[in-house]
Amino acid sequence: MGHVQDWVPVLEAATRAPSIHNTQPWRFTAGPDRLEVHLDTRRALPAVDPTGRQQVISCGIAAEFAVVALRAAGQAADVEVGGEGDHLATVRVTGAAEATDADRALADAIAARHTTRAPFLPRAVPADLVDSLQREARSYGVWVEQVSSNDAELVVAHLLSRAEQAEQADAAYRAELDSWMRTDPAAPDGVPVEAVPGDDPAARPSNWLVRDFLAGQRTPQPAAPVADDDPPPPVERPAVVLLGTDGDDRAAWVQAGRALGRLLLALTAAGLSASPLTQALDWPATRTRMQADLSLVGHPQMLMRIGYSGAPASATGRRPVGEVLRTDE
Ligand SMILES: Cc1cc2nc3c(=O)[nH]c(=O)nc-3n(C[C@H](O)[C@H](O)[C@H](O)COP(=O)(O)O)c2cc1C
Numbered sequence: 001m002g003h004v005q006d007w008v009p010v011l012e013a014a015t016r017a018p019s020i021h022n023t024q025p026w027r028f029t030a031g032p033d034r035l036e037v038h039l040d041t042r043r044a045l046p047a048v049d050p051t052g053r054q055q056v057i058s059c060g061i062a063a064e065f066a067v068v069a070l071r072a073a074g075q076a077a078d079v080e081v082g083g084e085g086d087h088l089a090t091v092r093v094t095g096a097a098e099a100t101d102a103d104r105a106l107a108d109a110i111a112a113r114h115t116t117r118a119p120f121l122p123r124a125v126p127a128d129l130v131d132s133l134q135r136e137a138r139s140y141g142v143w144v145e146q147v148s149s150n151d152a153e154l155v156v157a158h159l160l161s162r163a164e165q166a167e168q169a170d171a172a173y174r175a176e177l178d179s180w181m182r183t184d185p186a187a188p189d190g191v192p193v194e195a196v197p198g199d200d201p202a203a204r205p206s207n208w209l210v211r212d213f214l215a216g217q218r219t220p221q222p223a224a225p226v227a228d229d230d231p232p233p234p235v236e237r238p239a240v241v242l243l244g245t246d247g248d249d250r251a252a253w254v255q256a257g258r259a260l261g262r263l264l265l266a267l268t269a270a271g272l273s274a275s276p277l278t279q280a281l282d283w284p285a286t287r288t289r290m291q292a293d294l295s296l297v298g299h300p301q302m303l304m305r306i307g308y309s310g311a312p313a314s315a316t317g318r319r320p321v322g323e324v325l326r327t328d329e
Helices: 004-014 053-072 101-112 127-138 150-168 171-179 250-269 284-293
Strands: 026-031 034-039 075-081 087-096 142-146 239-245 273-276 299-307 325-327
Touching: 004 026, 004 034, 004 053, 004 325, 026 053, 034 053, 053 075, 053 087, 053 101, 053 250, 053 299, 075 250, 087 250, 101 250, 127 142, 127 239, 127 250, 142 250, 150 171, 150 284, 239 250, 250 273, 250 299, 284 299
Parallel strands: 026 325
Antiparallel strands: 026 034, 034 087, 075 087, 142 239, 239 299, 273 299
8 A cells, every 4th residue: 555545445445334323433544554543523422322332333344344445455454453542443454465256245245235224024044144143253352142032032122112212202312313314315424314214113013123213203103904814014034133242442342343344244245134223232221231131241232133135225425535534644
């Protein structure tokens, strides 16, 4: 990476990373052979993410997307986690390495991946896919647990709905969410209305309550009458997974983000989609409750539904690379 321009395609890939409310809370400093990833605290979300945990995870995903883009371009790279102040991690190019088909498939998944909040198809996620995600995450020091027993499913569904209710009742949460909603599909950040369900997520025949981005803006609809001979509604069959770490500091959050980035690309490459369900982890009360009620060893960092989608998901905007890149040459 001789010249700063060489970083532009890598940063175009890195900034396709998903981020909480599409805040894109990152800044990068590029030098020869190294890219520093910084948290941009001006884009903080004090109501939903008071500790910055989910924004640091988002930056970890961006770091991993940079590594994936570099590998596909024939450059080996690793990530050193840690730094002073807002400096979270450094991506280092370590030499040339011929890209494999698998490297290229992961890099292609960067543009193909979108958060899919619509109900998934009633098709089960293969168990060996979940196994491979677990193995992959472990190499980052991150565990992945599938929420599969009836008891665990009840605990998680209950906490999700409690958390969603508490958040909707919180004026600061609602104001912050509204301020990141976008009606212009060409907006460079925030969540476009096209990307979120227009129907009430709570009315779906699913335990897996997606975040309601339009709470308070929808006119309540009376429930449709059900006739005796109506066929049962299709029920999605997602795999719901929790990602977690032993520690709960910034380094653990970056690692959780890196593993999450890998997992999202691997499952996109395998033809699946995902959406985070992080309401239950936003605030300490429900997050601690989740830890206790599921007897988790360590700290939950991400809850996510994975499944097959029947419809294309909407793309979301990104700020241009020039806005997030500084050079130290
Ligand atoms: C740490 C984190 C938490 C997120 N939490 C939620 C969530 O609770 N509900 C949801 O629908 N999307 C959630 N998202 C998805 C973002 O809203 C999404 O990534 C962003 O709007 C950009 O869209 P894209 O993923 O389609 O590129 C989360 C993403 C990250 C990285």
